[in-house]
Amino acid sequence: MRDSGEAAEAASRDSAGEAEAEAEAGRPGGGRRRRRVLRWALGGLVLLLLPLLTAETALRLNYTGDPAPGTRTRHQDALWLGHAWVDGRKGDKDVEALARRLRGTGIRDLYVHSGPLEHDGTLPGSAYPKARRLIAAVHRELPGVRVQAWLGDKLASEGPDGLRLERPATRAAILASTRRILATGFAGAHFDLEPLHSGDRDYLSLLDDLRTLTRARHALLSVAAHQIDPLPAFHSFWGATTGHPKWWSQAYFGQVARRVDQIAVMSYDTTQPLQSLYGGYVAQQTSLALEVTPDTTDLLMGLPFYHENRFGHWAHAETVPAAVRGVRLGLSRTDADRARFGVALYVDFAATEADWRAYREDWAG
Secondary structure (H helix, E strand, C coil): CHHHHHHHHHHHHHHHHHHHHHHHHHCHHHHHHHHHHHHHHHHHHHHHHHHHHHHHHHHHHHCCCCCCCCCCCCCCEEEEECHHHCCCCCCHHHHHHHHHHHCCCCEEEEEEECCCCCCCCCCCHHHCCCHHHHHHHHHHHCCCCEEEEEEEEEECCCCCCCECCCCHHHHHHHHHHHHHHHCCCCCEEEEEEECCCCCCHHHHHHHHHHHHHHHHCCCEEEEEECCECCCCCHHHHHHHHHCCCCCECHHHHHHHHCCCCEEEECCCCCCCCCHHHHHHHHHHHHHHHHHHCCCCCEEEEEEECCCCEECCEECCCCCHHHHHHHHHHHHHHHCCCCCCEEEEEECHHHCCHHHHHHHHHHHHC
16 A cells, blocks of 8 residues: 555656646746847847848849940950860851851950969970961951950969969969060950959969060960959958958959950859849949059950859859849949040850840840
């Protein structure tokens, strides 16, 4: 009987504990605590999303309005061409077809992929065996159009492999490679080195030396440039959170622009999900670049002549019509009469007829 009584008393205590726990969960104070936690969580989410929503709203507003009359081609445009033009896969017939495509447009420069550079800065002549033939054919079919050697490489700025600009021997090798390729007959050298972090002093030093070289040979120095911070110091924030800064500060962009004859902004791969947001972003980039690019430097805004769907680039959003409208809006608001301004089309082998039609009708027309 004693064992039975103890068992009954224990069961009673368990039941009382369960009832107390249920009562606690059902008390008004317990519900308030849960609601308070939920409110804090939602508030934190809003604080995280508010800057993004504000920025996206600003981009959408930046896409409104009408471009100023006359904000069309100034015949300073450029086209990036793939490696097939210098390795033998393209011939005279292809140049003739290209000439028919470009006549009546604003294309003045062709950036022909003639690399890439080796990681030590060298460039074998075997990388561009048919360059002389291409240059002669372009001069014959498109008088006045300049052919520049497009050179680049992956930088070791975010990993162990790549070209290291901090090494004097590497920079000296790049100068020697540029000297040899200009001797082939190219009108200039166009450099695309990525990922290039904002503030890189070794890059500025290289540009200073390249400018001395190209000026002595009456050749052009041109670069493909990263986008400018859409928000102050955004490259620092993005670099700290992702390890890939991507953007340049506006001040650094200006430092680069003052050292070259041409600077072409790679204004694509923006992560924007809608045409209106992408166009507003391009308008903003155009204005930011115009503010710090000297009048003596050609400023070109990149147009996406390619179609991919991946993180960072959505083909339905990053379209030629949206980019051209953005360029014209940014130009209208910042320096509508600037003469040394154009667009750069990336890239010939991925372009569609719709891309070419939009360029002709919206910009070159």
